Amino acid sequence: MSFLGMEIKTDLYLGDCKEKLKLIPDNSVDLIFTSPPYADQRRNTYGGIHPDKYVEWFLPISLQLYRVLKPTGTFVLNIKEKVVNGERSTYVIELILEMKKQGWLWTEEFIWHKKNSYPGKWPNRFRDAWERLLQFNKSRKFNMYQDQVMIPMGEWARTRLRKLSETDKIRDNSKVGSGFGKKISNWLNREKVYPTNVLHLATECSNKNHSAAFPEELPEWFIKLFTKEYDIVLDPFMGSGTTLIVANRMRRHSIGIDIVPEYFQMVKKQLKPVELILLEPESEIYNEKIKP
Amino acid sequence: MSFLGMEIKTDLYLGDCKEKLKLIPDNSVDLIFTSPPYADQRRNTYGGIHPDKYVEWFLPISLQLYRVLKPTGTFVLNIKEKVVNGERSTYVIELILEMKKQGWLWTEEFIWHKKNSYPGKWPNRFRDAWERLLQFNKSRKFNMYQDQVMIPMGEWARTRLRKLSETDKIRDNSKVGSGFGKKISNWLNREKVYPTNVLHLATECSNKNHSAAFPEELPEWFIKLFTKEYDIVLDPFMGSGTTLIVANRMRRHSIGIDIVPEYFQMVKKQLKPVELILLEPESEIYNEKIKP
DNA sequence: GTTCCGCATGAATCGATAG
DNA sequence: ACTATCGATTCATGCGGAA
Numbered sequence: 319m320s321f322l323g324m325e326i327k328t329d330l331y332l333g334d335c336k337e338k339l340k341l342i343p344d345n346s347v348d349l350i351f352t353s354p355p356y357a358d359q360r361r362n363t364y365g366g367i368h369p370d371k372y373v374e375w376f377l378p379i380s381l382q383l384y385r386v387l388k389p390t391g392t393f394v395l396n397i398k399e400k401v402v403n404g405e406r407s408t409y410v411i412e413l414i415l416e417m418k419k420q421g422w423l424w425t426e427e428f429i430w431h432k433k434n435s436y437p438g439k440w441p442n443r444f445r446d447a448w449e450r451l452l453q454f455n456k457s458r459k460f461n462m463y464q465d466q467v468m469i470p471m472g473e474w475a476r477t478r479l480r481k482l483s484e485t486d487k488i489r490d491n492s493k494v495g496s497g498f499g500k501k502i503s504n505w506l507n508r509e510k511v512y513p514t515n516v517l518h519l520a521t522e523c524s525n526k527n528h529s530a531a532f533p534e535e536l537p538e539w540f541i542k543l544f545t546k547e548y549d550i551v552l553d554p555f556m557g558s559g560t561t562l563i564v565a566n567r568m569r570r571h572s573i574g575i576d577i578v579p580e581y582f583q584m585v586k587k588q589l590k591p592v593e594l595i596l597l598e599p600e601s602e603i604y605n606e607k608i609k610p
Numbered sequence: 611m612s613f614l615g616m617e618i619k620t621d622l623y624l625g626d627c628k629e630k631l632k633l634i635p636d637n638s639v640d641l642i643f644t645s646p647p648y649a650d651q652r653r654n655t656y657g658g659i660h661p662d663k664y665v666e667w668f669l670p671i672s673l674q675l676y677r678v679l680k681p682t683g684t685f686v687l688n689i690k691e692k693v694v695n696g697e698r699s700t701y702v703i704e705l706i707l708e709m710k711k712q713g714w715l716w717t718e719e720f721i722w723h724k725k726n727s728y729p730g731k732w733p734n735r736f737r738d739a740w741e742r743l744l745q746f747n748k749s750r751k752f753n754m755y756q757d758q759v760m761i762p763m764g765e766w767a768r769t770r771l772r773k774l775s776e777t778d779k780i781r782d783n784s785k786v787g788s789g790f791g792k793k794i795s796n797w798l799n800r801e802k803v804y805p806t807n808v809l810h811l812a813t814e815c816s817n818k819n820h821s822a823a824f825p826e827e828l829p830e831w832f833i834k835l836f837t838k839e840y841d842i843v844l845d846p847f848m849g850s851g852t853t854l855i856v857a858n859r860m861r862r863h864s865i866g867i868d869i870v871p872e873y874f875q876m877v878k879k880q881l882k883p884v885e886l887i888l889l890e891p892e893s894e895i896y897n898e899k900i901k902p
Numbered sequence: 903g904t905t906c907c908g909c910a911t912g913a914a915t916c917g918a919t920a921g
Numbered sequence: 922a923c924t925a926t927c928g929a930t931t932c933a934t935g936c937g938g939a940a
Contacts, residue, residue, distance in 0.1 A: 403750075404715070404717065405715050405716055405717060406716050406717065406718060406719060408706065408707060408710070408716070411703035411706060411707065412707070414700065415700060415703065415704070418700070423696070423697050424697055424698050424700070425696065425697060425698065425734065425735070426735055427698060429723070429740050431721070431723065431808050435806055439804060441754065441756075442717070442752065442754055443717070443718055443807070444756070444804055444805055444806050444807050445804070445806045445807070446806070447806035447807055447808045448721050448806075448807065448808050458695075458696040458697075458734070460734070462733070462734060464731055464736070511729035512729050512730065512731045512736055512737070513729075513736055514727060514736050514737045514738070514739035514740075515735070515736050515737070515738055515739055515740065516723050516740050
């Protein structure tokens, strides 16, 4: 089978993910990336979960996610607590503590800085411009392909390195004492650097018909970082299917679940053509592309 | 007493803040801004608090802070959990839950994005480029001077404002007919917008000999936002005194506590001259400035 | 083909009003 | 008194049409 002919599979389930997850084998998924409905948000599509009931509602799901994830796999949870009665709700931090009791390791918390956040003005707070990306693992040894998400030197070099004066170099050297300052000037010759745990992305707002909760760059970044080709990516709250569409494009197998029939149909329709091209190597489209 | 002659006071205490805080009256402080020693960090100076003991250690202090804060005041806690055995510690989120039991309202969580953090990596994680700024209040009604921290408007404004009448009228009318004139006047002549809850600041690198935990811009931003002139700012873990020095410069009274004699002496020495100028309105410096 | 410009719209939140 | 709905507020982005 040729490289392009290798089949990329997409399994879609319509229904409550707490139930549908039971159909997925143990230790079979490489990356779970999902953005569950936030408490009392998206009421018209998901019914809305009261903040007080959120942890209780999510725990049976995270237990299933724990079961299906490979020991080397990663679970990335995109979430943000809402304001209730002038205060930030605590259901997200309570959830972290409860998931640890299930065996999850809370490895890291990335920040998604939303460059274009929702407008508004209130007497007691500013606009909320960030969301959490909680990284959970089953084991301290997990797959991480850091080289895949390196970023151009550009920004970092301009702001810091180009202005690096001699005194700065000396100071950095004396501070750490291990030649770190010298290392810094070595970066000048490189083209790419590793990113930090802060991601700067705009939200996708006035796009086509369906509006996704997050931009494609978000799952793309984590799929690059935590999976390789032909790995399996799962999104138990796929919504409009952004995670799956990106996974498919990046040649990862994917599994999607959603309780809303409209979303299920929409994703099914959108992913079908991609599958067909790969499944039918003798089709016109395939021939056009491969044998010009 | 003339305006510039008004005395700006600085009270410094050497000792354990849990004890020294008892000397401060109830409901007397407008803003508490502090960055306590992180768990198991700064072992040489503070002795290091084990992550498992952190909450237990901090709660008696936060109880005192609750007592001394005015009902209209704000407590901003700069903190970040460290990695222990490959996992993020949970003492910060546990602390939030416990402080709520003491009566604190967890109003907001700001993010300090550390712009100039060095690129770097470990096998399992990237460079940590953000810290939490947890906002706590005693009451839902607290003082907030939002206009003091406005930032320049983005590029989009230039094009938008050039021709704003028609579209803004239409959008306003589509909801409610009244009040659009007021709205337009809000936008005209406006050059600044309100910020979000994400702060982009570089870490302080090239200052004096002593390295502060945070740059001056950090306390400055919150002092502007939550206090006015002659209000009282408290830092119970003043360290090298960044908070107090900024408060003094901004003409706020301040109270600082630290258990380390070297820090205490250093801050005392640095703040003394500023006090003297203000206390002696007939001094040369005063005259030079006010009566040219 | 570029670049420029107008336009709609978001995982929001508060306070007032209505049931 | 308590909850539910609704209007007002506000800014960055990418698309599509225009120059």
